[in-house]
Amino acid sequence: MSTKVIVIGAGWFGLAAAKTYLQVERNVDLTILESGETIGGTWSRERVYPNLLAQQRYGRYEYSDRNIEIEGGNRNAFVPALKIHAYMNEYAEEFGVKERIRFKTAVTRVVRNEDGKRWDVWINDDSELMTCDRLIVATGLTSKPILPRIPSEDFTGRIFHSRDLGTQYDYITSPAVKNVTVYGGGKSAIDAIYSCVTNGKHVNWVVRKGGGGVPPLLTGVANGKVLDDFATSRFGSKLHPSLHTNDWWHWALHSGKNFLGQWLHWKYWGRATSSMQTNVEYTKSENMSKLTPNIVDHGAYWINVGPAVLTQPDIVDWIHCGCQITVHRNTIENLEGDRVHLDDGSSHRADAVIYATGYDVIQPAFSLEEGANLGLPTPVKQCPPEIAAKWDRLEAIGDKEVVERFPRLGKPPPHKKLPVSCTPYRLWRDMVPLPLLSGEKPDRSLVFVGTVKSYSTSIMSEAMALWTVAWMSGRIHPGKSLAEMEHEVAVSNAFARRRYLNLGHKFTYQFYEFLPIVDNLLREIGVKSQRKPDAITDLFEPYVPEDYRGMVEEFKKTHGISNGEEIKKEK
Ligand SMILES: Cc1cc2nc3c(=O)[nH]c(=O)nc-3n(C[C@H](O)[C@H](O)[C@H](O)COP(=O)(O)OP(=O)(O)OC[C@H]3O[C@@H](n4cnc5c(N)ncnc54)[C@H](O)[C@@H]3O)c2cc1C
Numbered sequence: 391m392s393t394k395v396i397v398i399g400a401g402w403f404g405l406a407a408a409k410t411y412l413q414v415e416r417n418v419d420l421t422i423l424e425s426g427e428t429i430g431g432t433w434s435r436e437r438v439y440p441n442l443l444a445q446q447r448y449g450r451y452e453y454s455d456r457n458i459e460i461e462g463g464n465r466n467a468f469v470p471a472l473k474i475h476a477y478m479n480e481y482a483e484e485f486g487v488k489e490r491i492r493f494k495t496a497v498t499r500v501v502r503n504e505d506g507k508r509w510d511v512w513i514n515d516d517s518e519l520m521t522c523d524r525l526i527v528a529t530g531l532t533s534k535p536i537l538p539r540i541p542s543e544d545f546t547g548r549i550f551h552s553r554d555l556g557t558q559y560d561y562i563t564s565p566a567v568k569n570v571t572v573y574g575g576g577k578s579a580i581d582a583i584y585s586c587v588t589n590g591k592h593v594n595w596v597v598r599k600g601g602g603g604v605p606p607l608l609t610g611v612a613n614g615k616v617l618d619d620f621a622t623s624r625f626g627s628k629l630h631p632s633l634h635t636n637d638w639w640h641w642a643l644h645s646g647k648n649f650l651g652q653w654l655h656w657k658y659w660g661r662a663t664s665s666m667q668t669n670v671e672y673t674k675s676e677n678m679s680k681l682t683p684n685i686v687d688h689g690a691y692w693i694n695v696g697p698a699v700l701t702q703p704d705i706v707d708w709i710h711c712g713c714q715i716t717v718h719r720n721t722i723e724n725l726e727g728d729r730v731h732l733d734d735g736s737s738h739r740a741d742a743v744i745y746a747t748g749y750d751v752i753q754p755a756f757s758l759e760e761g762a763n764l765g766l767p768t769p770v771k772q773c774p775p776e777i778a779a780k781w782d783r784l785e786a787i788g789d790k791e792v793v794e795r796f797p798r799l800g801k802p803p804p805h806k807k808l809p810v811s812c813t814p815y816r817l818w819r820d821m822v823p824l825p826l827l828s829g830e831k832p833d834r835s836l837v838f839v840g841t842v843k844s845y846s847t848s849i850m851s852e853a854m855a856l857w858t859v860a861w862m863s864g865r866i867h868p869g870k871s872l873a874e875m876e877h878e879v880a881v882s883n884a885f886a887r888r889r890y891l892n893l894g895h896k897f898t899y900q901f902y903e904f905l906p907i908v909d910n911l912l913r914e915i916g917v918k919s920q921r922k923p924d925a926i927t928d929l930f931e932p933y934v935p936e937d938y939r940g941m942v943e944e945f946k947k948t949h950g951i952s953n954g955e956e957i958k959k960e961k
Contacts, residue, residue, distance in 0.1 A: 400424035401431020403840030404528030425496035438471035443719035545725035574746030632903035646797035765816030788884035846903035
């Protein structure tokens with residue numbers, strides 16, 4: 391009987407995992423369960439809208455074996471979300487994945503089958519049961535919106551989360567709407583605001599004083615150079631500390647053992663921060679001054695709030711002008727009639743309120759107990775005390791190690807520490823639950839993909855997909871004790887907290903150091919990680935998805951796998 395594989399989620403990571411599985415193991419019986427109506431997750435038809443652009447330029451947000459056609463010939467343009475959605479559809483069709491997706495199929499519960507080996511996956515309010523040998527969870531970090539509890543029973547306008555802007559787009563841009571309030575300081579808020587002002591609406595942008603603040607607004611260009619190119623080059627990644635690098639660069643820039651290197655490195659980040667601040671001119675207008683990031687000193691280095699690349703740079707002018715955007719640093723107290731009331735006693739009119747208030751990362755399909763045991767995010771207050779105590783101890787040891795290895799991270803800038811409501815993912819290689827590694831033979835039946843945030847979703851998703859298939863098909867082995875793997879996870883989480891401050895408490899943030907992580911994953915599965923023709927280009931040229939083209943075939947060759955090539959449909 392063929393192995394039964396279920397992938398939950400048809401977003402970027404789920405598609406990569408399904409396609410790679412089918413390429414490597416041609417005979418598996420694979421199904422993708424997707425609660426939405428169309429492919430793409432973040433980029434599904436329901437969620438995208440005309441002005442939404444990816445924060446990556448052409449050639450950066452695509453899978454390695456199929457390019458996104460460049461619109462208008464400008465490869466430095468940001469990729470439109472609608473185009474990404476269409477591309478993902480074509481991609482899923484081309485690789486025989488689409489026909490395996492069951493849309494409008496929400497997984498409501500996942501439990502161990504009574505045989506202790508397989509997983510029971512309950513769908514659509516437990517009305518149907520599917521059992522599988524291998525389960526890949528790719529439900530994303532932006533599936534479950536957080537809605538603030540604000541009294542609003544008497545509000546006459548519409549209220550919705552930024553996740554639903556796609557379905558609300560016609561309404562929000564209609565003549566019936568004149569005033570919109572956007573609540574939240576992140577990139578989703580900026581995207582929503584841009585759509586509103588370019589459609590002639592007035593926007594009151596409300597950002598809490600006590601929260602994480604507004605991300606550094608990045609124009610994506612410095613000294614005429616595209617930042618993407620630099621950030622995705624190996625040289626660019628050397629300017630960031632990484633747990634996976636222990637080379638000369640680490641010694642010179644991050645170890646604290648080379649005074650000159652450390653001094654130059656810090657000078658560089660000081661200049662990068664000034665240039666970032668000059669680009670948007672925070673002091674030029676009252677509106678913009680209210681958006682100054684919480685961390686000013688070397689703010690480009692400390693990523694306390696997810697960075698926002700200004701995909702529509704003219705938003706800066708809209709903000710300075712103040713003609714259609716009014717910025718408030720307040721908390722919304724309540725919504726009543728057609729007015730939004732703020733905590734300073736003021737109020738303003740609103741026909742609609744958009745909550746750009748982020749996402750909950752808890753996996754609802756796993757029970758709290760099972761989730762906590764597997765190392766999934768769990769509300770801190772509900773985490774069993776023995777699990778909490780164990781990880782407090784391990785992460786304290788990890789933290790000490792991080793500070794010893796990266797002394798700079800031991801001196802964080804002054805910043806407000808936000809309350810932590812949830813434990814982080816605690817998965818080996820950011821994918822495998824540790825309790826499944828405790829037996830004599832590892833249990834390879836469950837993997838989570840897409841739990842990390844990195845600069846290159848595309849490259850990370852394919853590396854994780856191939857690693858997952860290698861792992862699930864028993865082609866790689868941990869070669870370490872459980873205690874060693876737990877220690878690795880604890881160090882990795884401690885690192886994220888030191889490096890990315892508040893963000894690192896919430897997510898396994900691995901933003902700028904994604905290349906060494908991808909290198910590590912590929913090395914483990916026997917695939918070449920340095921993919922440029924020579925050492926110079928390897929160091930200075932940007933790494934883009936296309937550089938990884940052919941790695942599945944390479945993997946198959948290394949592991950003597952000869953089936954599966956025909957999965958790609960003939961055109
Ligand atoms: C507005 C916005 C813009 C973004 N822009 C960028 C960008 O420019 N660059 C970048 O790198 N990243 C960006 N991101 C992050 C983006 O989410 C990731 O790049 C990537 O798309 C995540 O893919 P994923 O497969 O992990 O998750 P998702 O795309 O969220 O896919 C998860 C899928 O799982 C499904 N699902 C969830 N729960 C269940 C369930 N119980 N049963 C069945 N199905 C379920 C969801 O419906 C969804 O289709 C953006 C995010 C948002 C919200």
